[in-house]
Amino acid sequence: MNELVIALGWAGLYGVMALSAIGSIMGCAIAGQAAIGAMVDSDSGYGRYIGVSVMPSSQVIYGIVVMFTLQRDLTPENAPALFGIGLLAGLALLFSGVRQGQTCASAIHASKTKPEIFGLSLAPAAIVEGFAVFAFVFALVLAGNIPG
Amino acid sequence: MADSYRYAMLLSALPSHGPLFGAKQTPLSRIRLTQRLTLLEPVHAESLGTAARLLDWARLDPTRSDAQAMELARRLVPGIAHPFVRDLVTWRLELRTLMAALRRRRRGDPAPIDDRWGFGRWLGQIRRNWGESGFRLKGAFPWLPEANRLMDAGDAVGLERLLLVTNWNHLERISDGHHFDFEAVVIYVMRWDLVARWTSYEGEQAARRFDALVAAGMKGVDASVAV
Numbered sequence: 001m002n003e004l005v006i007a008l009g010w011a012g013l014y015g016v017m018a019l020s021a022i023g024s025i026m027g028c029a030i031a032g033q034a035a036i037g038a039m040v041d042s043d044s045g046y047g048r049y050i051g052v053s054v055m056p057s058s059q060v061i062y063g064i065v066v067m068f069t070l071q072r073d074l075t076p077e078n079a080p081a082l083f084g085i086g087l088l089a090g091l092a093l094l095f096s097g098v099r100q101g102q103t104c105a106s107a108i109h110a111s112k113t114k115p116e117i118f119g120l121s122l123a124p125a126a127i128v129e130g131f132a133v134f135a136f137v138f139a140l141v142l143a144g145n146i147p148g
Numbered sequence: 149m150a151d152s153y154r155y156a157m158l159l160s161a162l163p164s165h166g167p168l169f170g171a172k173q174t175p176l177s178r179i180r181l182t183q184r185l186t187l188l189e190p191v192h193a194e195s196l197g198t199a200a201r202l203l204d205w206a207r208l209d210p211t212r213s214d215a216q217a218m219e220l221a222r223r224l225v226p227g228i229a230h231p232f233v234r235d236l237v238t239w240r241l242e243l244r245t246l247m248a249a250l251r252r253r254r255r256g257d258p259a260p261i262d263d264r265w266g267f268g269r270w271l272g273q274i275r276r277n278w279g280e281s282g283f284r285l286k287g288a289f290p291w292l293p294e295a296n297r298l299m300d301a302g303d304a305v306g307l308e309r310l311l312l313v314t315n316w317n318h319l320e321r322i323s324d325g326h327h328f329d330f331e332a333v334v335i336y337v338m339r340w341d342l343v344a345r346w347t348s349y350e351g352e353q354a355a356r357r358f359d360a361l362v363a364a365g366m367k368g369v370d371a372s373v374a375v
Contacts, residue, residue, distance in 0.1 A: 030153045034328070037160025040184075105156050105328060113164040 023097025027056025
């Protein structure tokens with residue numbers, strides 16, 4: 001039984017990083033494709049499109065920081081907490097990465113046609129980023145309260 | 149999730165259409181559009197190709213009969229793999245069937261005795277209500293009385309505008325929720341066709357106007373040469 005609990009602890013520890021990486025991969029891929037398409041159809045603003053398309057990469061950075069914060073000697077007492085925090089923070093970061101990629105793709109597509117809305121079109125992506133930061137910060141706060 | 153963003157790159161590489169009647173030319177040339185559409189998956193390209201074969205006036209043989217055209221449609225439509233494209237092609241062919249019925253009736257033809265002349269679910273209804281102005285289909289097609297009136301008035305341009313607007317609005321309605329998927333590509337291509345059709349009419353009008361101006365200018369030259 002203890003071995004299973006320890007294994008779950010490891011899953012939570014690495015899971016937060018792996019899930020957030022998946023979110024960043026998918027988000028950057030979606031927004032990146034839109035950026036490439038926009039560059040094909042326009043003569044300027046390439047840097048802006050690429051800059052927006054890498055916004056979902058922040059999720060994996062949050063995931064790495066949470067992973068290091070959770071890292072400690074695994075015991076049957078602290079493993080369930082590591083599993084719970086790691087898995088749920090990872091899922092939140094995964095979904096925020098994918099959805100942020102989608103909002104970035106829409107922002108790129110819209111600002112290609114109407115460059116004057118570029119800043120405003122990034123507001124949804126910034127709000128999604130805010131929710132990812134919530135998941136990140138409170139994972140850190142709770143990690144400090146785990147025994148051991 | 150992946151499918152709904154499958155064509156993010158392709159759609160971002162296509163310039164925006166703008167309003168239908170405000171356009172002076174298509175947002176990109178047919179060659180460029182065809183070039184960009186090479187990014188489609190083979191199964192999607194095939195569905196779009198079949199739709200174009202059935203709907204694109206430029207590809208349709210003007211010498212063939214309605215029965216031959218509808219026979220081809222009945223053969224090809226069930227084979228369209230993508231349901232969205234199949235439904236859209238069916239809708240367009242039904243709209244053309246209604247227009248064909250209006251034209252036949254205006255010509256003085258009796259109600260058709262079979263279904264070979266048209267396509268879709270309304271053939272029986274049209275036949276049964278041949279004498280009614282809108283074939284009792286005004287509920288499903290609110291534009292039908294107006295099309296009938298314009299046809300009776302001989303206003304070909306007004307009728308064409310009405311049909312283009314009807315098609316454009318239908319595409320607008322079904323585009324809801326489709327931003328970067330195959331359905332969005334289909335809607336873009338269909339809209340491109342509508343803009344191309346309208347702007348080509350404008351081109352023809354411009355050519356006629358140009359000819360008239362040249363003729364008017366040459367009249368003065370001819371007169372001075374004669375003197």
